[in-house]
Amino acid sequence: MQTPEPLGGARPTSRDVARAAGVSQATVSLVLGGKWRGRVSERTAGAVREAARELGYRPNLAARNLRLGRTRTALLVVPALTNEFFAHVHTGAAAAAARHGFGVVLYPSPDGVGPARDPFASAQAALDGVIASSMATDALDAFRGTDLPLVMLDSDPAGTGAAAHVNLDVADGMRRVTGHLLGLGHRRFLHLASAAPSWTFDVRADALARELRGTDVRTVRSPLNVADAREAAERALTDSGPRPTAVVCDDDILAAGVYKAARRLGLRVPEDLSVTGFDDMTLATVVEPGLTTVRLPAEEFGRRGMEALLAVLAGEPPRPETLPVALVPRGSSGPAPAA
Amino acid sequence: MQTPEPLGGARPTSRDVARAAGVSQATVSLVLGGKWRGRVSERTAGAVREAARELGYRPNLAARNLRLGRTRTALLVVPALTNEFFAHVHTGAAAAAARHGFGVVLYPSPDGVGPARDPFASAQAALDGVIASSMATDALDAFRGTDLPLVMLDSDPAGTGAAAHVNLDVADGMRRVTGHLLGLGHRRFLHLASAAPSWTFDVRADALARELRGTDVRTVRSPLNVADAREAAERALTDSGPRPTAVVCDDDILAAGVYKAARRLGLRVPEDLSVTGFDDMTLATVVEPGLTTVRLPAEEFGRRGMEALLAVLAGEPPRPETLPVALVPRGSSGPAPAA
DNA sequence: CCCCCGAGGTTTTACGTATAACGTGCGACG
DNA sequence: CGTCGCACGTTATACGTAAAACCTCGGGGG
Structure with a gap:
């Protein structure tokens, strides 16, 4: 009341609040910090809160961080x-x-x-x-x-x-994918892996290799984008040897690339080629047909x-x-x- | 050299660096702050930098923020x-x-x-x-x-x-979309708009209304997700009246919903129904056929x-x-x- | 009557930094 | 020869907060 909020002034500090409430800065800190029970009377605490509200007081985080x-x-x-x-x-x-x-x-x-x-x-x-x-x-x-x-x-x-x-538990995810595809009768696989090095991809590769032991598996790596994935998949699906009937991808985005490759090659999904992804992002529900994938609780x-x-x-x-x-x-x- | 880095100790401060370099804290601040030209000799500055490196000194941001x-x-x-x-x-x-x-x-x-x-x-x-x-x-x-x-x-x-x-310039974007579709002969439109209120969507709606004056335009709103958009589009495309030949969407994600609706209704894109989006996100290149959209320089x-x-x-x-x-x-x- | 105690505060200090204000020698110049 | 100024630093201070340590006053117990 005595000193109205300074118009062009800087942000009010706890000292300004103290002045307005007629108490010391320490009291303001105690009240606003919530540790005043038994140290400050209810009446004083109320006055402090009122003054703080009145002035639009915001504690200075830099100062608090330094102090604490x-x-x-x-x-x-x-x-x-x-x-x-x-x-x-x-x-x-x-x-x-x-x-x-x-x-x-x-x-x-x-x-x-x-x-x-x-x-x-x-x-x-x-x-x-x-x-x-x-x-x-x-x-x-x-x-x-x-x-x-x-x-x-x-x-x-x-x-x-x-x-x-x-x-x-991406290893379990990969086991579920391979189990699903084996159950559908697939025996020739392409693993479209991420080119980015990461433990999570190593785990997926290991699980896949273990589960598909005894079947025909080829691995190709690609960066995580549609264009590169399409190219890698197209190359792998057209080179010599019997064509895989299922492509297991490390990521949904890679699977989208496989869709593109399949369309170019005149292969229908899933009649001619099954495709699986990993992550279950929005992408997986947008493509046609919907992408079989592993949902990660992101x-x-x-x-x-x-x-x-x-x-x-x-x-x-x-x-x-x-x-x-x-x-x-x-x-x-x-x-x-x-x- | 005198005091080896304290093992379990806290982070070194500028004062620790000063002690190690045999100078005052102010000098450390000057040197590391880059304002020492003409105030500190090359030799001293080097010693300070060396000591800072030795101790692994990192300035305390909270203190700096408070000071500055x-x-x-x-x-x-x-x-x-x-x-x-x-x-x-x-x-x-x-x-x-x-x-x-x-x-x-x-x-x-x-x-x-x-x-x-x-x-x-x-x-x-x-x-x-x-x-x-x-x-x-x-x-x-x-x-x-x-x-x-x-x-x-x-x-x-x-x-x-x-x-x-x-x-x-989303108004211009919308003008380009409508111009494109008018040029292709379309005269009956569905505007699938965002249900979220925002100036940017108002601008799009205004531009669309202005450009398509004199044609048949219906507007439907949907939240920005595929499922809701599909439902909204499906309803709008099956109710009474002549069916629109083009759907203009406020967002790529809405367009993806229209794709889904079209498939359900047995409509081919673009032969039976043209669809346009807005934003040009990854989604636009993944769907089949690729989505005509407005690229925003995000x-x-x-x-x-x-x-x-x-x-x-x-x-x-x-x-x-x-x-x-x-x-x-x-x-x-x-x-x-x-x- | 004296001492202690608790309620209700206040005074003081420290956090680590940046920088303004202040020495201090030494060479040069009038 | 005094002193001026420059090169090279140092000392001192403030930023805003949290909290430890301290004060003060009134009442109750011994």
Whole structure:
């Protein structure tokens, strides 16, 4: 009342609130921090809250972070948000973070536009911890030498210096895919694998090899985009030797490339060629026929990653987790063509 | 050398570096801040840098932010990153930010999982400014009363309290679409519009109405997902009256729904029904036939938004921009069926 | 009557950084 | 020969918050 809100002035500080409420800055901090029970009278607390509201007071996060030595901010390191899967991972992580008063900041992928030599330069926020996907290990090197707690998403528990791990059971996913196709009579396979190196793809390849032992399996690698995948698939389906009757893809986007290749070659899906994907993104329901694929719980994945990090920060022992996946049969997989 | 790096110790501060280099903390700050020319000798500067490297010194961002009163961090407010368009916007904004030593933090969408009542609670980082999409105006309300500089992406320059605007020329995009379809002989249209309220969709609707004056146009609204779009389209295509020969969609994802509806109804695209989208996301190249759509420069959009914010922060006058868009004709649009 | 205690605050300090203000020698110049 | 100024640093301070340590006053027990 005495001093009306300064018009062009800067943001009010806790001291301004204190002045307005006729108390000391410490009292403001106690009341607004919620630790005033038994230390400040109800009446005074009310006055402080009123003054804070009146002035539109917002605590200065930089000052708070400095004082407390922590920021309630986690860094999420993923290859690219334009990959729908990681967009969902982010959504889950951000939601879990928000529930605990945490924020999430993204580490821009190195294959993204900006070079961003120094990871901390782009992640301006001071950090409490890091969550990283196994598909972004190169970016992760930048964090060696940092004592930040690290949670790895889908990576080999051995070797990484991570404090905790959350994995997707992609081996089981691949087993379900191969089981499904074997049951449909397929014996000649093409494995369209991701060219990007990552533990998760190694696991898929191992599981596939183990399950399809004794059958005819060829492997081709492609970057994760439709054009390259189409080209790789077209080449593999036209070269010498008996043509595979099923193509198992490491990712839905690769499967979309196979659809394109099949159309060019005059092959019908699934009558002439069965196709399976991995991830179950929007894409899988949009293509015709719908894509048989493995549904990964992306949001849950991000959520668990964040919860694991919060647990580590709280000093709780890391409890390794592996999330189940599910086969989603759609129209792209059918009986193997007779001979 | 004297004091080896403390093993379980905390992060070294600039004072630790100063001690190790035998200088004062101020000198460390000067050298590492790059403002030492003419103030510190080459030899001393080298010693400081050496000591910093030795100790693995990282400046405390919270302290720096507090001291400088700014954070070099911007908030990006978008509906959902799982929408590929906004993932690209983020990529562009983050890249431009990184080039200027800025970081980007995302405001989790309100329709996302976490409620996140207080926007600043989830955006833990202190902020220098806000970039917001017109499709997230509801979330924006939370920032009223904040004196943070605001840049609006694709919104009406009038009315918003934004310091700058960057727009996409979606009216021109819609004109190109309608011109394309009119040229192919179409005279009966269905406009599958977004149910989400946003200036950008109003502009599209206005442009469409203006260009198609004198023809038969019906409008149906749908949320931005395949299932709802299919249902809406199927209903609109089967109700009474002469069937439209072309469906103009506000978004590629809606167009994917139309594909599904057409298949159900036994209509061929484009022979019986032409379909157009908007955005040109991955989806547009994956469907069969390829989707005729309007390409929006999403990454550039985000880049310009961030650059506009940086300009505002630098005190430069806001220069309104409108980015051009392009029609991408693919297989989904063909001549209107005879009669 | 004195001492202690609890309620209800206040004073003070520290977090780590950037920078304004302030020395301090030494060579040069009037 | 005084002193001016430059090269090279140092000392001191402020940013806004949280919280430990401290004060003050009134009442109750010994």
